[in-house]
Amino acid sequence: MASQTTSEGARKDASRVEVAAKIGIEYKKEVDFPKWYQQVLTRSEMLDYYDVSGCYILRPWAYKIWQEIQQYIDHEIEEIGVENSYFPMSIPAKNLEKEKEHIAGFAAEVAWVTKAGSSNLDEPLAIRPTSETAMYPYYAKWVRSHRDLPLRLNQWCSVVRWEFKNPQPFLRNREFLWQEGHTAFATKAEADLEVEQILETYRQVYEGLLAVPVIKGIKSDKEKFAGGLYTTSLEGYIPTTGRGIQAATSHSLGQNFAKMFDISYEDPQGPLANGDSRPALHAWQNSWGFSTRSLGVMIMVHGDDKGLVLPPRVAAVQVVIIPCGMNAKVSDEDRLSVDRRLAKVLTLLKKADIRARVDNRDNYSVGFKFNHWELRGVPVRLELGPKDVRNNQIMAARRDNGAKIALQQTTLVSEVRDLLDIIQRDMFNHAKEIRDANVVFIEEWKDFMPALDKKQLCLIPWCEESDCEDRIKEKSSRSGHTATEDHNEKAPSMGAKSLCIPMDQPVDKKIIQGETKCVSCGKDAKRWALFGRSY
Incomplete structure (x- = not known):
């Protein structure tokens, strides 16, 4: 019986090792x-x-x-x-047929039910595409x-x-x-x-x-x-x-x-x-x-190479609390004090409508827990050990940038709430800075392809004609290039398409009617339009 128990324990340990080995992300975001x-x-x-x-x-x-x-x-x-x-x-087939122009955009994607059991339906039924x-x-x-x-x-x-x-x-x-x-x-x-x-x-x-x-x-x-x-x-x-x-x-x-x-x-x-x-x-x-x-x-x-990075306002768990420094030398009194403080912190945060969780699993190391919650993108990690209890503080780590800060127990709730707001704001500002740096004004066609190959979106003066849009897509695809054109062979082969005509048109680069010309065809431009490769 003892042998069987040992064997079962070994299998569980091996399973945990396998899970631990696979907990991280093996591929780099920028590489694959x-x-x-x-x-x-x-x-x-x-x-x-x-x-x-x-x-x-x-x-x-x-x-x-x-x-x-x-x-x-x-x-x-x-x-x-x-x-x-x-x-x-x-949706009955006859309903779809009423609006042929509309359904033409979905026709190839419509899934149909034609049988019930072994009997054919009198009229095929489409499964809702919209x-x-x-x-x-x-x-x-x-x-x-x-x-x-x-x-x-x-x-x-x-x-x-x-x-x-x-x-x-x-x-x-x-x-x-x-x-x-x-x-x-x-x-x-x-x-x-x-x-x-x-x-x-x-x-x-x-x-x-x-x-x-x-x-x-x-x-x-x-x-x-x-x-x-x-x-x-x-x-x-x-x-x-x-x-x-x-x-x-x-x-x-x-x-x-x-x-x-x-x-x-x-x-x-x-x-x-x-x-x-x-x-x-x-x-x-x-x-x-x-x-x-x-x-x-x-x-x-x-997301980054460690996994998810979740904005606090939508994260299922906004704060995870992890007991730290709980080694074999820690006294029973210290263990009890940490347990009590963990329970108190969790209660305070939940009462403040902060979505919090304690990870007190004793079969995983602190490092494993850190990796586990970093992978899941939890915005804030709180670390609490015996010294923190004695000092009446708790250490906080941000998921978005890894920064650490000591929080005081007496002002914990307000400090955590402020920290979550700061993370939310910083995540947006960081993403916006990157986006803004990669939306570029293109006023000559010779600059269009180099910008695409730098992974940028292009704001161009555009005539807004459909034929011109088709031509831009063709010219910017791999097949649309001639051998004499300078083009990065490692760039994607897809062409650029119109993404939208921004509602907020540039105030310092106004389209002058009759003067500003379309980047692609040379006709009079109407507005700035956003073009790029897309999903």
Whole structure:
């Protein structure tokens, strides 16, 4: 029996050694970014791979961040009159066919249900790629009078887009979580106002919660939402790859969908003078969405070679408290004093709504625990030992920059709260400094490719014509270069695309109508536009 127990203990010890050996990140972020990203996600326990390619399990460490985002967005949209609802994920084929221009953008990605058991369905059902065609037939049913407007609904759900490109966790999933708002108004002015309000809410999530700087802009006609009037977006920047990434979108749909699905109402002015009815009026509509892609953006911007670096406002655990210096020479009295102080500190922090946890596992070393929580990106680590108890202090270590500071027990809660705020602010400022240094003004085509190859985004005077946009993408791709052109052969082969036309146009570099020319085609430029390689 003793031998069996010893053998079992040895297996457990061996298992712990194996876990310890794999707790760190083996790949450098700047050397092998894809493998670094994959390893950070799995070893930090953000997600795990599922048996269906392109589908992933969001583990609690990631899902808590999503819940923080959800809570924030819910509060903001409820304040402006949006209500939550839920629509089924199965969409009849006939609904999709009503709006061919819109669904054309999703056609290759739509997953279909064609059988139930051994029987074929009378009509194939699409698994929701987005919900316009699921919701709008019912908007048409519910809207009869101008008094039924505005109709402003949001739903939190999953969507399926069966992309055949290489799936990437959080960035390009075949199933992902998001919220999608769908609203209808009597006037364009009301709809336009909401587009701006929602985009600003999304900016606050990225910059205020995730500490990720973004650029607010308008998409080109080529990049706007299929079937919509115009699209506004947030654009992020991933320094390691030099790529832009679409972070969130808020679309004005105009009246296109309302006409297609007959979302109309009687003119409140009543009949004409001759008694004839006035033509029905169509609603002005918006749709807007924010997805779990945001988690991937946050990880890629802030993570380092030790793993995650989480902004305090969204971290599942903001503070981890680790007992230190508890070796064999420590007296029972000192052990008891440390245990009591740990419990007191934890209680104080929790009462102050600081998400804290004590790691008092006795089967792991202090070093192992440090690595464990650094990998998971916990913003603050508190270290408490017998000497700290006697000195009535506790040592704090920051995850974002590794700095250490001694905190006083009497002012611990306020000091920890201040430290979390400082970390949140510093993480955003650091990311913004890097982003700003890599968004460059390009006024001649000869400077465009060198900037891309330096992993930069390019602000260019642009004519805003779709043909020119196609040409820029072609000219900036590897295949678009001639042998005589100076080009870095180690640079990515993909071409640059338009990311957005920034809403905040440069004040010191104004476009002069009739004088400022498009960098690519030489025609008159209309506005500065942001171009770059992208995800």
